Amino acid sequence: MKKEIRICGFGGQGVILSGFIIGKAASVFMDYYAVQSQSYGPEARGGAARSEVIISDEKIGYPRPTGVDLFVAMSQESFDTYRNDLNKDTKIVVDPDLVPKNDIGRSLYKIHAQKIAEALGNKIVTNIVMVGASTAIFGLLDEEAVKKSVLDSVPKRFLELNEKAYIKGLEAGKNALKKL
Amino acid sequence: MKFIYDPIKIRDVLGNKIQFLLGDMACVYGGLLAGVSFFGGYPITPASEVSEGMARLLPRVGGTYIQMEDEIGSIAAIIGASWGGAKSMTATSGPGFSLMMENYGYAIMTETPCVIVNVQRTGPSTGQPTLGAQGDMMQARYGTHGDLEAIALAPSTVQECLDFTIEGFNLSEKYRNPVCIMTDGEVGHLRERIVIPDEKDLNLINRVQATIPKNKFIPFTDSQTRKNCKVPDFPTFGTGYRTYVTGLTHNEKGFPATDKQKDHEKLVNRITTKITDDADNLVMVEKLKLDDADIAFVTYGASARPAETAMDIARSHGKKVGLLRLQIVWPFPEKIVSKLAKQVDKIIVPEMNLGQIYHPIKEAACGNCEVELAPKIGGEMHLPSELLKYLGVK
Numbered sequence: 001m002k003k004e005i006r007i008c009g010f011g012g013q014g015v016i017l018s019g020f021i022i023g024k025a026a027s028v029f030m031d032y033y034a035v036q037s038q039s040y041g042p043e044a045r046g047g048a049a050r051s052e053v054i055i056s057d058e059k060i061g062y063p064r065p066t067g068v069d070l071f072v073a074m075s076q077e078s079f080d081t082y083r084n085d086l087n088k089d090t091k092i093v094v095d096p097d098l099v100p101k102n103d104i105g106r107s108l109y110k111i112h113a114q115k116i117a118e119a120l121g122n123k124i125v126t127n128i129v130m131v132g133a134s135t136a137i138f139g140l141l142d143e144e145a146v147k148k149s150v151l152d153s154v155p156k157r158f159l160e161l162n163e164k165a166y167i168k169g170l171e172a173g174k175n176a177l178k179k180l
Numbered sequence: 181m182k183f184i185y186d187p188i189k190i191r192d193v194l195g196n197k198i199q200f201l202l203g204d205m206a207c208v209y210g211g212l213l214a215g216v217s218f219f220g221g222y223p224i225t226p227a228s229e230v231s232e233g234m235a236r237l238l239p240r241v242g243g244t245y246i247q248m249e250d251e252i253g254s255i256a257a258i259i260g261a262s263w264g265g266a267k268s269m270t271a272t273s274g275p276g277f278s279l280m281m282e283n284y285g286y287a288i289m290t291e292t293p294c295v296i297v298n299v300q301r302t303g304p305s306t307g308q309p310t311l312g313a314q315g316d317m318m319q320a321r322y323g324t325h326g327d328l329e330a331i332a333l334a335p336s337t338v339q340e341c342l343d344f345t346i347e348g349f350n351l352s353e354k355y356r357n358p359v360c361i362m363t364d365g366e367v368g369h370l371r372e373r374i375v376i377p378d379e380k381d382l383n384l385i386n387r388v389q390a391t392i393p394k395n396k397f398i399p400f401t402d403s404q405t406r407k408n409c410k411v412p413d414f415p416t417f418g419t420g421y422r423t424y425v426t427g428l429t430h431n432e433k434g435f436p437a438t439d440k441q442k443d444h445e446k447l448v449n450r451i452t453t454k455i456t457d458d459a460d461n462l463v464m465v466e467k468l469k470l471d472d473a474d475i476a477f478v479t480y481g482a483s484a485r486p487a488e489t490a491m492d493i494a495r496s497h498g499k500k501v502g503l504l505r506l507q508i509v510w511p512f513p514e515k516i517v518s519k520l521a522k523q524v525d526k527i528i529v530p531e532m533n534l535g536q537i538y539h540p541i542k543e544a545a546c547g548n549c550e551v552e553l554a555p556k557i558g559g560e561m562h563l564p565s566e567l568l569k570y571l572g573v574k
Contacts, residue, residue: 020371028198028199028200033372033373034373036200036371038369061492062489066565
């Protein structure tokens with residue numbers, strides 16, 4: 001088993017942290033091998049950023065994706081830039097408010113992550129909502145393992161907010177699964 | 181304030197035993213576990229996280245971090261700290277490594293233990309700041325002038341960034357030579373699972389301190405306390421052993437002897453053979469599926485990762501492919517490569533440069549098999565599919 005995940009958005013959204021959380025969940029809180037890589041422009045904020053995670057039950061040689069199984073996009077620019085090598089089986093998750101031009105002639109999972117985060121009081125946790133939703137939609141990782149990884153990776157004073165965001169994300173993901 | 185190596189405190193600062201960690205940070209962890217107490221550096225992508233991590237963690241274990249004015253100052257500072265008794269370290273990338281070359285030679289000539297982490301990026305010059313390459317491999321060996329022996333390790337995984345930094349310190353202390361950890365922007369910026377080794381499994385080596393009566397001490401000669409050891413005992417500054425330290429050719433007492441052919445020959449022969457005599461103990465390689473192989477990848481660092489994937493794919497197509505991964509690149513494991521060349525029909529050398537370690541491999545193969553270079557530059561590692569073409573697999 002080898003699965004490849006690409007999470008993208010604009011710099012500052014927590015795209016790298018999202019990949020880090022998923023990789024940690026798989027390799028520290030579960031028994032998989034995982035490797036996370038990233039690429040981004042020189043900007044600290046803005047620009048397209050991406051984080052890629054490979055999860056496998058065997059040692060991972062080449063550490064970058066060669067075929068994406070899960071594609072998560074949190075900005076229009078990154079959606080347009082980083083979806084060139086998707087295949088017909090790739091599961092696609094977008095926030096339709098951040099990726100309004102998402103009609104590419106195939107079905108995708110729509111998660112209003114930013115709105116959910118805003119309803120919780122802070123849009124900074126948009127990425128964690130997406131981590132929750134992606135966990136539910138992809139179905140590879142144990143929900144509890146990812147939750148542990150979230151709580152282990154965010155600042156102590158925001159634990160509660162992040163936990164709520166993750167749980168709301170999971171719910172949204174499960175609802176999206178039913179719809180599609 | 182004297183630094184006290186406290187393994188419990190270090191582990192407390194590092195945190196959980198199992199972590200999902202960045203390659204650059206793993207070099208920081210390795211340094212701390214080895215007992216580094218001084219870091220002098222100047223940030224440069226993709227090595228900045230090493231400085232950043234050291235700035236954050238080193239003071240918490242009682243060590244000293246200084247951001248110097250540049251890379252020349254950085255290596256000068258760690259050489260000085262080493263003579264003050266510290267295990268010392270710096271980290272840089274290509275352009276900074278170039279600036280360090282003069283004092284790298286000084287550390288070799290003065291037999292100063294220290295560790296230089298080079299998170300390689302493309303060049304020449306400032307090249308591609310955030311992207312990986314393996315273009316400095318020959319620079320670690322030949323980049324500074326004169327006759328010398330280099331010790332360099334090349335990690336392929338994040339765990340190896342940690343382990344090899346510890347090993348780098350051990351070798352540096354043992355041989356009194358600077359050691360280069362030749363990682364790269366790819367491995368340095370990967371995150372993977374690491375396990376922090378227990379204290380009992382570390383087997384740390386510390387330089388042998390001068391202990392003989394001070395009036396009998398000779399600073400630059402074979403060890404005065406260890407038989408058949410060409411590495412002199414170390415007279416830490418401030419301990420009362422009078423020592424003159426210079427990059428000029430010096431006699432056994434350390435005083436300049438710049439016009440004496442015999443003194444130069446004796447000194448440089450000793451500081452090179454102290455390493456070459458022990459070359460068999462300086463071999464660290466990983467052999468993968470070589471037993472029945474008739475084609476072998478010989479590579480190191482980041483390049484070994486796509487090579488391993490390509491090997492597995494080729495094997496599934498019935499091709500007998502193996503992989504020899506050089507973990508210590510310098511000294512070059514000539515005997516092992518030479519033996520492999522007599523076994524296989526062909527050696528393929530993937531490198532993220534236009535051919536560097538390819539040359540000593542070809543020399544060691546000595547016509548016994550074909551040696552083909554598989555170069556890739558531009559800041560990306562080889563795709564496994566690109567390497568499969570060299571194996572004739574579509």
